[in-house]
Every structure is written in structure tokens, then in C-alpha cells.
Amino acid sequence: ETGVTQTPRHLVMGMTNKKSLKCEQHLGHNAMYWYKQSAKKPLELMFVYSLEERVENNSVPSRFSPECPNSSHLFLHLHTLQPEDSALYLCASSQDWAGGNQPQHFGDGTRLSIL
Amino acid sequence: KQEVTQIPAALSVPEGENLVLNCSFTDSAIYNLQWFRQDPGKGLTSLLLIQSSQREQTSGRLNASLDKSSGRSTLYIAASQPGDSATYLCAVIRDDKIIFGKGTRLHILP
Numbered sequence: 001e002t003g004v005t006q007t008p009r010h011l012v013m014g015m016t017n018k019k020s021l022k023c024e025q026h027l028g029h030n031a032m033y034w035y036k037q038s039a040k041k042p043l044e045l046m047f048v049y050s051l052e053e054r055v056e057n058n059s060v061p062s063r064f065s066p067e068c069p070n071s072s073h074l075f076l077h078l079h080t081l082q083p084e085d086s087a088l089y090l091c092a093s094s095q096d097w098a099g100g101n102q103p104q105h106f107g108d109g110t111r112l113s114i115l
Numbered sequence: 116k117q118e119v120t121q122i123p124a125a126l127s128v129p130e131g132e133n134l135v136l137n138c139s140f141t142d143s144a145i146y147n148l149q150w151f152r153q154d155p156g157k158g159l160t161s162l163l164l165i166q167s168s169q170r171e172q173t174s175g176r177l178n179a180s181l182d183k184s185s186g187r188s189t190l191y192i193a194a195s196q197p198g199d200s201a202t203y204l205c206a207v208i209r210d211d212k213i214i215f216g217k218g219t220r221l222h223i224l225p
Binding site for chain 2 (some may be wrong): 004042090099105106108
């Protein structure tokens, strides 16, 4: 039990579909993150939320839309994705967003495949 | 632009041996460096976090060192066990940016 739960674990979708990834943490943390992990590439930070406000957006295409309704939940809404978006999407949380100066706790990820 | 390199990409070691994983980074102006472990199909587990003012951190059989001036960090694993088999990633943090290496895939042979 990692304390950070991601659903679904696997998702296959067509390029015209709309789906959402969900992340939930029960650690009482104030910061949450979305990462993308592609084969043969380093892990990439996509979004950072601190106290439900977005504090970081690393030039991510608009077809990825994050939402943080409260400090325990984080969503990644997907629409009109491309085949190169197939990857493992990881969610993480930390006590605070201190410039990345605190250990992050990761979920097990959602394996996304775009047909 | 910060780049993080981990060599080798994969490593196989007999059980019981001590081993060292390497991480190098191009920009020495970092806030901290973290080592993570990732098991297949799983997320990352934070192993050690070294602040920029520190030289090393230890946790059990793991010891991580940091030499900012040379842009290097090592993760030393003592008395390796089959359960240590995983991918090990290092990441450097500066200016709210976290940059990961591609990882070293470690296999401990029973």
C-alpha cells in the first residue's frame, strides 16, 4: 500500500476518445504531481499542484488537462491523444511543494495505450 | 540545460556482492539529488535524498554520495540480494525543476 492510488491501472483508447485518469492520496500531503514515463526516455514532470493551485506546467500539450478539486484528488483529462502519448502516467504527492525538496510518494501508474 | 546520465543502462551482479551505480549531471547548481527504485509495473520509491550541502546519505545497506563540483553521485549497495533487483533512477532538482536519468536496470543473480 503506497498511500497513492491510481485508477485505472490500464487504459486503451482511440485517438478520438475522451478519458480521465484519477489519482488519490491519503497521506495528508499538499502537493501532487503528474509524470509521464515513456519507453527509452527519462521520466518527465508534467504538472505540479500545490494546495490545489497549479504551480508548474512543463510545456504539456493542451490535449492533457489536469484538475485538482481538492488536496487529496488529482485528475488528468485526456482528449484527442496521439500514438506517441502511449506511456505510463505516474502520480505522486509530497507534504509540500518546496521546490522539489521533499521526498515524493508515487502511485503505481496508469499504463495508457493509444490505438 | 540540465542533463542526467546513468551508466550502465543495465547491470547483472551475483548475490552477495557490493555494487555501485553511477549518476552524472551537467549543471552542478542543484538543490538536491534523489535516488529512486522502480519495480516492474510499479511506481517509484524514494530511497535517499541528498541536500546540496550534504556529501552523503545512508539507509541500511544503501549509501549515496554527492560530489557537486564534478557533477556526480553514486549509489552504493552492500551485500546485494535478489530483492534488490529493480531499476534505479536518480533525479536532480533545481528551480522547481526535477530532471531524471533513464535509470540503471539491476539484476541480482541468485
